[in-house]
Amino acid sequence: MEDENNSIEENNLHGSALLFRLLREQGIKNAVNALISCFKKERENFNQNHEHIVKGMLSLYEASYLAVEGEEELEKAGKLAMDHLKCIDRSLFTQQFIEEIDHALELPLHWRMSRLHTRWFIDAYGRRENFNPTLLELAKLDFNMVQGIYKVELQELSMWWRNLGLVCEELDFVRDRLVENYLMSIGTTFQPNFGRLRKALTKIICFVTTIDDIYDIYGTLDELKLFTNTIEEWKIDASQQLPDCMKICSIAILSTMNDIATSFSMEKALDILPCLKRAWVDFFKSQLLEAKWYHNGYTPTLDEYLENAWVSISGNIGLTAAYCLSDDLTIESLNSLEFYPHFIRYSCTIVRLYDDLQTSTAEIKRGDVPKSIQCYMKEKNVSESVARDYIKCLIRIYWKKLNQECATISTLWEPFRNDLYGCPRAAQCFYQHGDGYAESNHETKDQINCVIIEPIAL
Numbered sequence: 001m002e003d004e005n006n007s008i009e010e011n012n013l014h015g016s017a018l019l020f021r022l023l024r025e026q027g028i029k030n031a032v033n034a035l036i037s038c039f040k041k042e043r044e045n046f047n048q049n050h051e052h053i054v055k056g057m058l059s060l061y062e063a064s065y066l067a068v069e070g071e072e073e074l075e076k077a078g079k080l081a082m083d084h085l086k087c088i089d090r091s092l093f094t095q096q097f098i099e100e101i102d103h104a105l106e107l108p109l110h111w112r113m114s115r116l117h118t119r120w121f122i123d124a125y126g127r128r129e130n131f132n133p134t135l136l137e138l139a140k141l142d143f144n145m146v147q148g149i150y151k152v153e154l155q156e157l158s159m160w161w162r163n164l165g166l167v168c169e170e171l172d173f174v175r176d177r178l179v180e181n182y183l184m185s186i187g188t189t190f191q192p193n194f195g196r197l198r199k200a201l202t203k204i205i206c207f208v209t210t211i212d213d214i215y216d217i218y219g220t221l222d223e224l225k226l227f228t229n230t231i232e233e234w235k236i237d238a239s240q241q242l243p244d245c246m247k248i249c250s251i252a253i254l255s256t257m258n259d260i261a262t263s264f265s266m267e268k269a270l271d272i273l274p275c276l277k278r279a280w281v282d283f284f285k286s287q288l289l290e291a292k293w294y295h296n297g298y299t300p301t302l303d304e305y306l307e308n309a310w311v312s313i314s315g316n317i318g319l320t321a322a323y324c325l326s327d328d329l330t331i332e333s334l335n336s337l338e339f340y341p342h343f344i345r346y347s348c349t350i351v352r353l354y355d356d357l358q359t360s361t362a363e364i365k366r367g368d369v370p371k372s373i374q375c376y377m378k379e380k381n382v383s384e385s386v387a388r389d390y391i392k393c394l395i396r397i398y399w400k401k402l403n404q405e406c407a408t409i410s411t412l413w414e415p416f417r418n419d420l421y422g423c424p425r426a427a428q429c430f431y432q433h434g435d436g437y438a439e440s441n442h443e444t445k446d447q448i449n450c451v452i453i454e455p456i457a458l
Contacts, residue, residue: 013042013056017063024066025110027407027417032074035063039077046084049092057081058104065110068404096128111399113187113429114422118143119450137458144455146192153195154182154452157202164252166210170245174213180430180437181205183448187426188318189419197325200260201318207253208283208314215287218245221295228284234277253280264325270334272324278339279320286312290369305375306349313355315348315423316340322419333412341413343405343420350398350424353391358431359438399424 016038023030039060045053064078085105090098103124109117122139125131161167161178185201215224227246230238231253239250257280261273286308293300300308310316323329323337356371370378372394376387402424406417413420429447430436436444 013038014052014059017056017059021059021063021066021110024063024403024407027409027414029407032067032071035060036073036077043080046080049089051093051097054085054088054093054097054101057084058101061085062104062109065108065399066403067400068407069400071400094129096124099124099127107428107432110421111425111428113425113447114418115186115190115451116429116447119456122456140456140458144458146190147452147455149192149195150182150186150452153199154179157182157199160203161206164256165248166206166252168248170248171210173217174210175438177209177437178202178206179448179452180444181209183444183451184426184430184437186451187429188422189322190422191418197322200321200325203256203260204314204317204321207249207256208317210249211253211284211287214246214249215291219243219291221291224288224291228288231284232281234281260321260325268329270329270331272329272334275320275324275334275337276317279317282311282339283314283317294369299370299378300375301379302372302375305370305372306352309352309356309372310345310348313348313352315351316344318423319344319347319416319419322416323413326415328415336412341405343402343409343413346398346402346405347420347423350395350402351427353395353398354424354427354431357388357391358435 016035020030020032020035042053042056046057058081061078061081064074064081067074067078082105085101088101103120122136122143125139126136157178166174167176182198182202184205185198188201189197214227219227223243223246226242227250230242230246230250234254236251236254239247239254242250257276258273261271261276265271265273289308290312292298320337320339324334353372356373359371372391373384373387376382376390377384380387382390402420406420409417430444433443434441436447
């Protein structure tokens with residue numbers, strides 16, 4: 001593989017950067033030196049507006065987002081490529097190629113929700129002059145068939161959600177976001193054969209939203225302590241002393257998680273409930289700690305905040321469920337489950353930081369703990385603008401950490417590399433243009449239509 005890689009890199013920046021990115025995406029270790037060498041050879045030609053040179057810059061830009069810690073030279077090369085892409089003479093290229101460049105500059109492929117990009121690419125490919133009509137038709141058919149699976153799953157989830165009883169007068173302050181939650185689960189794991197996991201993730205996200213609103217808006221500190229203790233005991237009887245809204249919620253969580261675990265146990269003869277319970281208890285404890293900070297008027301340092309916030313964002317539950325609900329799960333892999341590997345922490349931290357950038361102001365107004373931006377502002381005595389820039393830098397740092405971990409992931413977690421990437425990609429999608437989750441803005445509605453509702457015309 002190295003010989004083949006080198007032969008490409010010596011002559012073709014586009015080919016070498018593309019190969020580098022594809023190998024990294026699959027967790028195949030590959031050195032960056034040859035790519036950087038090719039970049040340096042091509043750099044003197046960057047001022048030329050030849051399409052193959054611009055394609056090379058575009059591929060290098062995309063590849064740079066697969067960088068790991070210590071690959072600063074690749075990052076710098078990607079930044080230089082991005083600057084050149086912004087300055088090219090657009091009149092020399094086709095509208096389709098300019099559209100591809102703009103799409104990449106808006107957001108790199110590595111950070112995009114996969115299914116949304118697939119829909120965009122199919123549409124964009126159909127506008128090319130030299131598209132293959134057979135290939136395009138197959139892509140459209142495949143997309144529509146998978147979308148049909150999504151529609152059936154969403155119908156099942158809608159019936160579950162209506163029958164669950166969480167949309168009621170006692171919980172009228174809670175955000176009702178079933179369809180958005182399902183889109184988020186697609187963003188995490190979109191493959192058609194992972195329907196069981198997608199439905200479980202949607203249910204988890206529905207509960208997480210409800211719990212988050214109870215902790216932020218409704219409960220007193222004493223009530224929240226009882227709420228947390230109820231989940232720790234994992235007994236429906238323990239919920240009887242709770243206020244009605246917490247009682248309804250806790251019963252729904254325990255019943256649903258027990259049902260998921262029982263169904264899986266009947267099929268695989270493996271008891272995953274202790275693992276799911278551990279993740280839920282950790283999440284509730286993290287929510288309670290934030291409630292204590294709020295009620296005590298305490299603003300943590302950024303490090304102290306992130307140490308808790310990567311759990312309070314709830315990704316630990318979804319990723320634990322992804323591991324436990326695998327068709328390949330064995331008693332050995334179940335017993336070796338670690339709470340929590342670094343890559344879960346990094347994936348969840350990125351989700352948290354994306355969330356904070358768009359929701360912190362509104363959430364603080366409604367009674368939430370200071371978020372990463374406010375923690376950094378107070379700790380360093382800086383403006384909000386400076387703090388936001390720092391959080392954006394942290395996001396890039398944690399992406400590199402996640403890239404590093406996913407490149408050296410153990411064989412037990414190998415099937416879930418896409419889920420580890422999928423969580424922050426879904427979060428980025430919802431929070432790219434403001435709070436697309438709480439507000440359900442036009443971008444979110446368009447995304448729902450593209451991925452779930454509207455098939456591609458054949």
